[in-house]
Amino acid sequence: MATLRITTILLLLLLISFSTAAYVSGDNDDTKAVYQVLQGYDFPVGIIPKGATGYKLDNSTGKFSLYLNSSCSFSIDSYKLKYMSTITGVIKKDKLSSLSGIKVKVLILWLSISEVIRDDDELDFSVGIASADFSVNNFEESPTCGCGFDCVNANEKKLINRNGFVSSS
Numbered sequence: 001m002a003t004l005r006i007t008t009i010l011l012l013l014l015l016i017s018f019s020t021a022a023y024v025s026g027d028n029d030d031t032k033a034v035y036q037v038l039q040g041y042d043f044p045v046g047i048i049p050k051g052a053t054g055y056k057l058d059n060s061t062g063k064f065s066l067y068l069n070s071s072c073s074f075s076i077d078s079y080k081l082k083y084m085s086t087i088t089g090v091i092k093k094d095k096l097s098s099l100s101g102i103k104v105k106v107l108i109l110w111l112s113i114s115e116v117i118r119d120d121d122e123l124d125f126s127v128g129i130a131s132a133d134f135s136v137n138n139f140e141e142s143p144t145c146g147c148g149f150d151c152v153n154a155n156e157k158k159l160i161n162r163n164g165f166v167s168s169s
């Protein structure tokens with residue numbers, strides 16, 4: 001019964017988001033709300049890429065679903081990340097757990113990021129068997145699908161690196 005109800009609610013939400021998308025190409029208040037909720041739990045907005053369209057959150061348990069306008073991939077440093085258009089998990093202050101819908105490519109495997117824990121100024125992304133720490137400062141802004149955190153400066157950076165490489169030889 002409970003499962004049936006949840007399925008119905010999900011279907012309704014899907015219908016609502018589809019019909020909304022058909023008429024308005026972005027409800028700003030709702031879009032911002034997703035990132036504000038993250039900040040309310042002490043997470044920087046940059047752990048979720050641009051393009052969030054809405055969310056569902058059970059206040060008492062922290063169980064949430066978050067919706068992006070499309071699936072999304074980009075790289076941070078040497079890591080390739082992939083976000084599905086629906087991300088689910090449990091959010092508590094400084095801790096995201098039971099995550100589903102975010103993957104990172106490690107060597108040749110796509111692994112699910114299952115947990116993100118904020119420890120002071122560090123974010124710890126865990127795939128269960130391994131984890132990686134990043135400074136919170138990296139996530140002040142949401143990455144853009146495709147080019148991640150460095151869309152505008154991507155070409156400039158390459159040039160600077162090339163010059164540095166030349167001058168050091």
Ligand SMILES: *[C@@H]1O[C@H](CO)[C@@H](O)[C@H](O)[C@H]1NC(C)=O
Nearest residue numbers: 026050051052068069070144
């Ligand atoms: C999703 O949203 C982002 C940011 O608002 C926008 O740049 C992008 O074009 C959108 N993508 C689709 C497929 O609508």
Ligand SMILES: *[C@@H]1O[C@H](CO)[C@@H](O)[C@H](O)[C@H]1NC(C)=O
Nearest residue numbers: 040056057058059060061062
């Ligand atoms: C969720 O909890 C916060 C306080 O913890 C409260 O201010 C807010 O109204 C609650 N929202 C809902 C939808 O229950």
